Amino acid sequence: MSNALKDMVKEVALEARELNKSFGGLTATDNLSIEVARGEIHAVIGPNGAGKTTFVNVLSGLLKPDSGEILFAGRDVTLLSAAARVRQGLARSFQITSIFRDFTTLENVMLSVQAGQGHSFRFWAPTARDKSLREPAVDLLERVGLGDRVDVTAGNLAHGEQRQLEIAISLATNPSFLLLDEPMAGMGPEESQGMIDFLKVLKGSYTMLLVEHDMDAVFALADRITVLVYGKAIATGTPDEIRNDAAVRAAYLGEEAV
Ligand SMILES: Nc1ncnc2c1ncn2[C@@H]1O[C@H](COP(=O)(O)OP(=O)(O)OP(=O)(O)O)[C@@H](O)[C@H]1O
Ligand SMILES: [Mg+2]
Numbered sequence: 049m050s051n052a053l054k055d056m057v058k059e060v061a062l063e064a065r066e067l068n069k070s071f072g073g074l075t076a077t078d079n080l081s082i083e084v085a086r087g088e089i090h091a092v093i094g095p096n097g098a099g100k101t102t103f104v105n106v107l108s109g110l111l112k113p114d115s116g117e118i119l120f121a122g123r124d125v126t127l128l129s130a131a132a133r134v135r136q137g138l139a140r141s142f143q144i145t146s147i148f149r150d151f152t153t154l155e156n157v158m159l160s161v162q163a164g165q166g167h168s169f170r171f172w173a174p175t176a177r178d179k180s181l182r183e184p185a186v187d188l189l190e191r192v193g194l195g196d197r198v199d200v201t202a203g204n205l206a207h208g209e210q211r212q213l214e215i216a217i218s219l220a221t222n223p224s225f226l227l228l229d230e231p232m233a234g235m236g237p238e239e240s241q242g243m244i245d246f247l248k249v250l251k252g253s254y255t256m257l258l259v260e261h262d263m264d265a266v267f268a269l270a271d272r273i274t275v276l277v278y279g280k281a282i283a284t285g286t287p288d289e290i291r292n293d294a295a296v297r298a299a300y301l302g303e304e305a306v
Contacts, residue, residue: 059086060119061225061255062107062138067116069099069106069279076102077113078279084225089247089256091266094276095299100259103276104229107257108140109133120225134164139223141214141231149203153194156202157185157216164221188216192246208239215246226256232265244268267291275299 062084069077076099084090092100105111107118109130118126120138128136147156158181165180189198192212197205202213211231218226231247232240244265247256251269260266266273267287274284277299283290290296 060084061086061088061121062257063117063119064103064107065117065119067103067106067118068114069102069111070114076279077106080116080276080279080281082274082281082284084255084257085271086255087251088271089251089258089269091258091260091270091273092276093260093263093266093273098276099279100276101229102279104140104227104257104259108138108227131163134221134223137222137224138227139218139221139225140227140229141211141218142229147202147210147213147217149201151202152199153189153202153205153213154182154185154198156213157188157220158182160217160220161185161188185216185220188219189213191219192216193242208235208242211235211239211243212246219250224254226250226254228256229259230261231258232260232262240265 060083064080064082067077067080068075078099080103082090092103094100102111106113109125109128109132113126116126117124120133120136123136125133125136125138148159151159158178161181161184186195186198189195192215194209194212194216197209202210205213211233215228215231218228232243235243240262247258247269250256258266258269270287272284272286273290274281275290275293275296276282282299283293283296285293
């Protein structure tokens with residue numbers, strides 16, 4: 049198929065072109081190119097230290113690449129700040145939770161709704177009663193399954209609930225694209241299954257790049273998978289293609305307890 053025809057068939061939501069990022073002498077992102085089609089869940093897997101979080105950090109704008117380009121919805125966003133990318137619809141969650149632990153569940157999401165409306169964090173008293181923040185925040189918490197936990201201090205939520213809150217915080221900025229860095233990290237089997245089911249529901253409305261170690265989740269959710277080893281993409285394909293890829297099995301699936 050010609051490239052022009054391919055573009056007509058699938059719209060590219062996010063494209064990384066030949067990204068490089070080093071920390072001193074360590075190459076964490078090595079000439080990495082990836083295309084995420086609109087509407088797909090594109091999983092990024094790889095052993096510990098493969099450069100998955102670094103890649104998410106570069107895509108979200110937390111880190112600047114040493115070279116390469118990032119296109120989001122056809123626009124070059126390589127030089128944009130993380131906040132500017134969020135305003136264009138590119139949201140992320142963190143591997144290590146980034147909630148405000150002393151605030152309630154609801155306040156955490158309201159702050160993010162406010163940030164998504166283009167305001168910086170205005171602390172605080174008038175905001176707490178602001179219906180334009182409160183209503184969307186309550187809706188989001190109901191969607192992620194925390195409807196009965198709105199007034200709990202976020203630091204007191206169970207670990208899995210904190211991951212759900214992270215997703216609500218990401219969704220609050222009204223994104224079209226979610227960068228998810230290990231949303232199942234630290235969850236038990238039941239919580240993981242709940243998150244898998246929830247991400248399936250979100251799939252109709254968002255494009256996602258999913259970094260995840262939980263292979264059951266990856267194979268249940270992903271349309272395509274890219275395998276990173278030492279910052280390099282060694283394979284991209286459908287779950288079946290990846291499962292049967294000899295290089296992937298040797299480099300990753302074979303040696304990790306998955
Ligand atoms: N800020 C930093 N400074 C120096 N080295 C870093 C920094 N961030 C990451 N690294 C190194 O870059 C490499 C890639 O790290 P990264 O966190 O991206 O891996 P990962 O695939 O997300 O791993 P994990 O599966 O454990 O989350 C590692 O060797 C890590 O030690
Ligand atoms: Mg990581």
